[in-house]
Amino acid sequence: MSAHAHAPLDRGAQTREAHRVTLIGAAIDLAVGLLKLITGFLVGSAALIADGIHSFSDLVTDGFVVAATHYGRQEPDSNHPYGHGRIETLATLALGSVLIFVAGGIAWASLMRLLGGEPFAAPGLWAIGVAVVALIAKEWIFRYTLRVAKRVKSRLLEANAWHSRSDALSTVAVLIGLVAAQFGAGWVDAVAAILVGIMVGQVGWRLLWESSRELIDTALPEAERQQMQSIAEDVPGVHGVHDLRTRSLGSQFVLDLHIVVAPRLTVSEAHEIGNAVSRQLRNAFPNLADVTFHIDPEDDEGETEHSLRPGLPLRQDVEGMLDDAWHDCQVWQQRVALDLHYLAEQIDISVYVRHLPPNQSLEDAARELREASQELAWVGRLRVWQGPGKG
Numbered sequence: 001m002s003a004h005a006h007a008p009l010d011r012g013a014q015t016r017e018a019h020r021v022t023l024i025g026a027a028i029d030l031a032v033g034l035l036k037l038i039t040g041f042l043v044g045s046a047a048l049i050a051d052g053i054h055s056f057s058d059l060v061t062d063g064f065v066v067a068a069t070h071y072g073r074q075e076p077d078s079n080h081p082y083g084h085g086r087i088e089t090l091a092t093l094a095l096g097s098v099l100i101f102v103a104g105g106i107a108w109a110s111l112m113r114l115l116g117g118e119p120f121a122a123p124g125l126w127a128i129g130v131a132v133v134a135l136i137a138k139e140w141i142f143r144y145t146l147r148v149a150k151r152v153k154s155r156l157l158e159a160n161a162w163h164s165r166s167d168a169l170s171t172v173a174v175l176i177g178l179v180a181a182q183f184g185a186g187w188v189d190a191v192a193a194i195l196v197g198i199m200v201g202q203v204g205w206r207l208l209w210e211s212s213r214e215l216i217d218t219a220l221p222e223a224e225r226q227q228m229q230s231i232a233e234d235v236p237g238v239h240g241v242h243d244l245r246t247r248s249l250g251s252q253f254v255l256d257l258h259i260v261v262a263p264r265l266t267v268s269e270a271h272e273i274g275n276a277v278s279r280q281l282r283n284a285f286p287n288l289a290d291v292t293f294h295i296d297p298e299d300d301e302g303e304t305e306h307s308l309r310p311g312l313p314l315r316q317d318v319e320g321m322l323d324d325a326w327h328d329c330q331v332w333q334q335r336v337a338l339d340l341h342y343l344a345e346q347i348d349i350s351v352y353v354r355h356l357p358p359n360q361s362l363e364d365a366a367r368e369l370r371e372a373s374q375e376l377a378w379v380g381r382l383r384v385w386q387g388p389g390k391g
Contacts, residue, residue: 014152019066021148022157025141025164026062029055032134043127045181050196051134051174054167057102057200061095065160086249088156092211095159099204107197128182131175138168153252153287159207166203170196217247224285228255231280237261237273242301249289255281256292263297263343270295298343312347312378315340322349325373330357331365331384346380353386362386 036052039045145161177192219225225244232241240260246253259277261270274293282288300306313321318340326332337352356365365384373379 029058096204096207103201135171220246252289254290348381
């Protein structure tokens with residue numbers, strides 16, 4: 001038994017907010033990048049040029065973010081029943097690859113300049129001023145983007161925010177190099193550019209690692225899974241929870257779990273217990289996109305999957321075999337309902353009658369049926385009930 005549903009999220013509003021902060025960041029990246037590059041070429045600062053390239057790489061990532069948040073947050077459809085969240089994952093993977101490529105180019109060019117013994121000129125105070133302005137701008141867009149990322153629960157937007165922070169940190173290294181060059185230690189400028197490359201590469205590797213883990217369906221952290229298990233087990237009517245599995249889909253995640261309930265509950269009551277579990281989990285985890293629950297009438301944790309075991313006969317076959325065994329039993333012929341409970345690799349049977357045959361008690365009727373079905377190894381507990389039945 002399972003239930004699928006999607007969290008009622010205002011995806012349109014989230015997408016618009018993500019686009020707005022990303023476009024603001026892109027405008028800042030463009031202005032800062034141009035300022036760094038022009039100033040770097042004019043004063044001959046490799047670190048400032050490298051930092052300018054880093055800022056322009058942010059423009060590429062901003063484009064990834066705009067496209068991914070647009071397509072990745074579209075509603076599920078027939079071809080993508082779990083939504084389009086993996087588009088954000090793929091974009092993050094591409095973003096990490098771009099950063100590593102840019103980092104390698106920056107570090108290599110700066111290392112060759114350092115080893116080549118090229119002369120280093122003093123950059124001038126205005127170049128230092130450009131670095132300070134760039135640092136303030138990138139730190140502001142980092143904080144703004146991170147705040148929006150947490151509000152709309154976008155891992156990709158959060159990654160882009162930290163990319164902006166890496167640009168701010170690299171600008172700090174550049175600023176140190178420019179100040180050192182101003183006082184005659186020009187080689188520090190090249191060393192600062194190499195440090196920028198290393199920082200950018202680290203961010204790229206982290207993004208690659210996290211998105212790759214998502215693509216291979218890595219589970220959520222253990223603490224979160226334990227919290228989910230505790231929430232589910234606290235729902236009235238739940239006797240146990242096992243086989244709880246999670247995987248991420250972009251900024252959201254999906255969950256499936258097995259819920260153990262009392263063995264003789266009706267289907268509808270057991271299903272409503274599962275619905276209650278699903279509601280509690282959604283309340284605790286707003287980014288839970290989909291819940292699939294399986295109802296178990298007994299705890300089968302660690303046992304072989306039922307579909308891999310020999311099956312028991314279903315109702316149509318059960319009634320046929322019982323009719324063959326009990327065709328001479330009057331209580332069977334007078335039945336008004338039949339309940340079957342599949343428990344402990346057997347079928348417990350309850351036969352309901354409105355009236356018992358003359359001179360026969362409930363115990364006598366059950367004994368007669370039990371003796372007549374001794375050859376049916378799958379028959380478990382057998383009872384006869386008198387009443388209106390469930391038909």
